[in-house]
Amino acid sequence: MKARRPNLAVVVGVHVALVAMVAVTLYPVLLVCKKAFEPGRQFALSASPVPRSVTLDHFHELFTTRGGNGELLFLRHAANSIVVALLTTIVGVVLSCTAAYALSRFRFPGRKAGLTMFLVVQMFPAVLLLIPLYVVLNRLGLLNSVAGLVLVYSTTAIPFCVWTLKGYFDSLPRELEEAARIDGASPWMIFRKIVLPLARPGIAVTALFSFMTAWNEFIMASTFMTDQNRYTLPVLIQSTVTEYSADWGLFAAGAIVTSIPVMIAFYVLQRFLVGGLTAGAVKG
């Protein structure tokens, strides 16, 4: 660039400062990686992020621990997590895509109020709905059931999907739809034959995000799923390090296995996330 190059001291200073910050940022992550491969249950006996000896025992234990009925617990919990997150995603996307399209393309009284409502609901703290939902699901006998947790997660997944998909529909050109309308296509046909195929990338991103949100959710799952067979992965991971018995090696192994897939997805999708979040907050 044309900007003048500053003197060497500033250049070195900035690089050193950034490297130091990176070290602080990476330190906890490195400690967990170290713990996953180091023998022992204690979290850290030394501050060094380099393991003294390497073992795969924690991973072995994670994958081979069996529950009361002899089933492999980790696989069981992973299956629970996958089923809950998948169903939540399907419910969220299917129920919200037509509404997102309507909010993006049609003008009708109450549209602004509807948009605001979908936004405000996303700002609800979890406990606000958790308590009445717990009381109701308890009455209906839906505690400890996948269906109950999916319903609970849908309370946040649907508004999230509506907003993100609405943002994506806004960015699609309207010319194709107008041409189809002139040719006599019904709104539903336009939506199904033109908009949905065009919106496939947006739907995929939205679906991935709502999958990740459900996959990473802890407190609802921990409250609603108290039977060990019904745990999702976050509940399993938290249960390895309770106050009375903490196995940090097992925790580290579980944390790595659970977060790597979502971290990869996050890095692939992060540019969509920032745009979507701030767009949602700015527009009204």
Place this chain on the structure above:
Amino acid sequence: MITRQLRDFGIGALAAILIATCAFVAVRNRELIARQVELAQRAAATLARDGVVEPGVRAVIVGPAERSAKHRYLRHRKVFDGGSWRPLVAGNSRDDKLIYDAANHFDRSGAFAALIPDGDARAVAATPAGTDRIAIAIAPPAAPAPYPFLVMIGVLGLGIALAAAGALIGGRAARAGTFAGIAALAIPCVLWQSPIAATAIVLVAAGVALAQHAQLTDRIARGLSRHRTALGFLAPAAVSMAVLVAAPFAIGLILGFYDHHQGTWTFVGLSNFVEILSGGGRSLDDPLNFWFILGVTVLWTAANVLLHVTLGVVLALLLSRTWLRGRAVFRTLFILPWAIPNYITALIWKGMFVGEYGAVNSLLKSAGLDGVSWFSSWATAFSTNVITNTWLGFPFMMVVALGALESIPRELYEAAAVDGARPWQRFWHITLPHLRPALGPAVALGSIWTFNMFNVIYLVSAGEPGGTTNILVTDAYRWAFERGERYGMAAAEGTIIFLILLLWTVFGTRIVRRGDDA
């Protein structure tokens, strides 16, 4: 004309049928309970007088509780059942457990009769039968009266006839017909002696007739048919939101007026709210005092947002230097905390702080400092939460700030440099004004996220020491799940949290976003 009349009548009738059905179910259940309780009571009294009990009712005489010879903490009872005495044994299918519990309840609080809340509409009653003996009767299961379909169809037909007749005459008679037709559905409610439901139905009828008079129904119908495509598209999400969000939200509002104790709900009016907002008679530094928790929450939110913005902006400014090497690598590494699920982050930091030999203490010791017992004082425990949340939250602000910095035209800086502006002048007059519009919404969003950040508080400090580091959302959770299932208190606090957030989004974020107006 007649179709419009029937349409309006149909809507009113639907509401009226709904009300009538609720009234019917309430009246029917009340009567059934009264009948069953009375039956049990009568049988117990009959047995106590050595009379003959009606068939179907199970009635027995129970002896006094006697200490077991083998286990002194156990008490036995004997029951006179089918002509001879036998011991009462739990697990014996013939209601022995129920009889034993009823006898104990009798010993504590005297004669009683009550419904057994197991869905079968059985009732149990106990009365004294001579010294030390108790007569206990259990009324058999009973089915409630069936829904009176014929009656309902009859009055509905009458209503349709009235409404149609009104429409045929036309003019004012049409409105009268609507009113009379819907009000006809109040007739069964009067028969069931449910004045509230009858009044409600008459009010609905008057409302629909008035709306018809003001041509409101026509206008609404026109609006609905004009926007029927949009409404059809909206319906799936709207209906599911009504069921999944609006209904629980309304239930939560209502639960705030109830107290929950061991499975029974009691209406307590505003007393939950009063207890919360008055601090419940606790001093201001008591960790259960609402105002103390609110103070901690505000401090928590302010400290985190401040640290997130400062750290994020500083890093973004460093990363936006044009001569920087490896910017993409730095950026990728800095957003790592954002990518990690936050419950895992919280647990990692918990592990680093906990115990004498935690990683943080080891670091302090290797720097020649003393280790700190992080969770035993308020300031250090609060710091662990803030440190954890700062670590996981700064990348968002950094990314937002980086985006804003990239959108600043280079020419502005070049022009400023030509005019001889100093670096801090360029920052103050060019960089900051361009950062504000992007950071405003980000700060608004971040403040709400932090206010609601349950996982960090719950998993890192867990409120330690002694609940002093709880924030509002974790405190509400603890009312429900860690302090004897006080769902009413939790729901009331949830309502207050919602009102605070509402005030903040309406007024507070306007302050934060002031930069937008420029």
